[in-house]
Amino acid sequence: MSKIVIIGAGIGGLIAAAELGKAGYEVSLYEKEKEDLLSYDWHDDVAPQIFKDLDLPLPDKEHYHPKSDWSFVIPKAKNILFVPIKGERDLSIHRRALSKYLVDKAKQYCSMFFDVKVDSLLIKDDKVQGVKVKGKNIKADLVIDSSGALSAFRASLPESSNIQQKPYPGDIFYAFRGFYERKDAKIEHKCKAYLKHLGEQGLSWSRHEIEGEVDILVGRIDKLDKKTLDNALNELKKDNPSMGDKLLHGGQICTIPVRYPLTKMVTDGYAAIGDAAFMTIPMLGSGIASSMFAGRLIAETIIKGGVEKQNLWNYQVRFMYKAGSRHMGVDALKRWLLRTPSEDLAFLFDKGIISQKEMEVSSSGGAVKLSFIDIFKKLVAGFPRIGLLLNLKKAVDRMQKAIVLGNDIPVEYDDKKIAVWQQKLWEFFHNQH
Numbered sequence: 001m002s003k004i005v006i007i008g009a010g011i012g013g014l015i016a017a018a019e020l021g022k023a024g025y026e027v028s029l030y031e032k033e034k035e036d037l038l039s040y041d042w043h044d045d046v047a048p049q050i051f052k053d054l055d056l057p058l059p060d061k062e063h064y065h066p067k068s069d070w071s072f073v074i075p076k077a078k079n080i081l082f083v084p085i086k087g088e089r090d091l092s093i094h095r096r097a098l099s100k101y102l103v104d105k106a107k108q109y110c111s112m113f114f115d116v117k118v119d120s121l122l123i124k125d126d127k128v129q130g131v132k133v134k135g136k137n138i139k140a141d142l143v144i145d146s147s148g149a150l151s152a153f154r155a156s157l158p159e160s161s162n163i164q165q166k167p168y169p170g171d172i173f174y175a176f177r178g179f180y181e182r183k184d185a186k187i188e189h190k191c192k193a194y195l196k197h198l199g200e201q202g203l204s205w206s207r208h209e210i211e212g213e214v215d216i217l218v219g220r221i222d223k224l225d226k227k228t229l230d231n232a233l234n235e236l237k238k239d240n241p242s243m244g245d246k247l248l249h250g251g252q253i254c255t256i257p258v259r260y261p262l263t264k265m266v267t268d269g270y271a272a273i274g275d276a277a278f279m280t281i282p283m284l285g286s287g288i289a290s291s292m293f294a295g296r297l298i299a300e301t302i303i304k305g306g307v308e309k310q311n312l313w314n315y316q317v318r319f320m321y322k323a324g325s326r327h328m329g330v331d332a333l334k335r336w337l338l339r340t341p342s343e344d345l346a347f348l349f350d351k352g353i354i355s356q357k358e359m360e361v362s363s364s365g366g367a368v369k370l371s372f373i374d375i376f377k378k379l380v381a382g383f384p385r386i387g388l389l390l391n392l393k394k395a396v397d398r399m400q401k402a403i404v405l406g407n408d409i410p411v412e413y414d415d416k417k418i419a420v421w422q423q424k425l426w427e428f429f430h431n432q433h
């Protein structure tokens with residue numbers, strides 16, 4: 001059986017470790033953090049369907065609660081858009097508890113080393129052959145990179161792999177997350193997401209879901225300096241009289257990918273998963289469910305056909321069909337939102353053109369549809385800014401086109417065909433119109 005090394009106890013890596021270990025592979029997972037400090041000391045949202053899809057029982061009830069509805073705020077808009085959740089509600093799950101739950105499952109079937117940092121990849125003749133840990137070479141038939149958005153390992157891959165080494169500008173969100181003591185004050189919106197908060201590139205949120213705490217996030221694309229953060233915190237305090245001064249926990253700045261998935265995730269001896277493969281939904285940065293799903297996919301793919309890149313490619317193809325191409329669509333829409341002046345967005349919000357339906361669908365990774373009939377109805381209703389409406393229509397069409405392009409992934413591993421597909425996507429996302 002092949003020997004597999006997993007770098008980082010990321011969510012997808014943990015699922016893959018358990019399933020591959022159970023199937024008899026020799027799996028070793030290295031995590032730089034101490035076991036009791038793994039992951040985050042806060043709750044994040046996950047669609048419960050993923051547990052059903054993976055046939056995993058939910059973690060203990062004490063570790064999660066149902067997610068509240070979002071209210072969306074746009075700078076300069078008069079209205080706040082309340083988006084009641086239809087269908088099954090997401091769960092807010094304690095991250096450290098979720099990681100512990102997955103660690104305990106994986107531990108039964110693989111060797112896990114905490115507080116051990118992987119130094120680098122072993123690369124020979126353009127093929128990844130293992131990892132270097134504490135100066136020692138550890139050989140492996142496959143290295144699964146589950147080390148997060150800024151993976152140093154992906155960045156060290158040979159050019160010939162055609163895997164994007166470093167994120168492009170605009171790809172990474174720097175997010176401060178802090179939990180402040182809650183003061184006694186009226187709360188009108190339990191969960192408020194401030195899109196393009198203060199007209200800046202990014203978003204913030206205030207959430208009142210846990211007794212005694214106000215959950216604050218300030219995220220900005222590419223960098224979050226102290227001045228921007230302090231200013232955003234002040235403004236959030238003004239808008240949320242419930243937010244006290246005392247930071248109870250959290251308080252660090254983390255990274256989240258807010259872009260379409262890597263267009264090549266596998267090469268000889270290497271596969272990326274989770275944030276290392278940019279598997280988050282580009283709008284709000286949710287990546288837990290897709291990482292869990294990818295963990296299942298990579299394990300199934302390996303068990304069925306081995307660790308050669310030609311077979312591993314099936315993992316990427318299946319990920320694209322299931323989630324990746326929709327994420328490409330959301331990315332196209334996100335780029336339009338960021339480019340569009342706040343006044344125009346406010347206008348579209350206030351006129352109800354961007355409505356509950358569009359926000360619900362796009363923030364959860366779905367595809368927004370705006371047909372010619374919708375457009376016609378708005379025109380007949382005397383919509384005064386036809387140019388803006390057509391611009392929005394173009395954005396929605398681009399979203400659909402991104403999904404089609406994503407699904408056009410070559411089904412078989414073929415370097416030339418993959419390079420052509422990658423180039424088409426690169427042009428689509430980076431030659432802006």
Ligand SMILES: Cc1cc2nc3c(=O)[nH]c(=O)nc-3n(C[C@H](O)[C@H](O)[C@H](O)COP(=O)(O)OP(=O)(O)OC[C@H]3O[C@@H](n4cnc5c(N)ncnc54)[C@H](O)[C@@H]3O)c2cc1C
Binds near residue numbers: 030118176254288
């Ligand atoms: C503030 C914030 C809020 C979020 N909210 C949500 C949400 O509500 N819903 C949702 O679905 N997603 C959310 N996400 C995103 C989610 O956390 C990730 O998409 C998901 O966990 C997948 O990331 P990952 O496990 O691949 O990587 P990571 O979580 O980054 O894990 C990587 C692991 O690799 C380890 N590592 C790194 N380098 C090395 C090395 N050299 N050697 C050994 N180990 C190494 C790290 O210590 C870490 O444990 C949020 C993220 C943040 C930061």
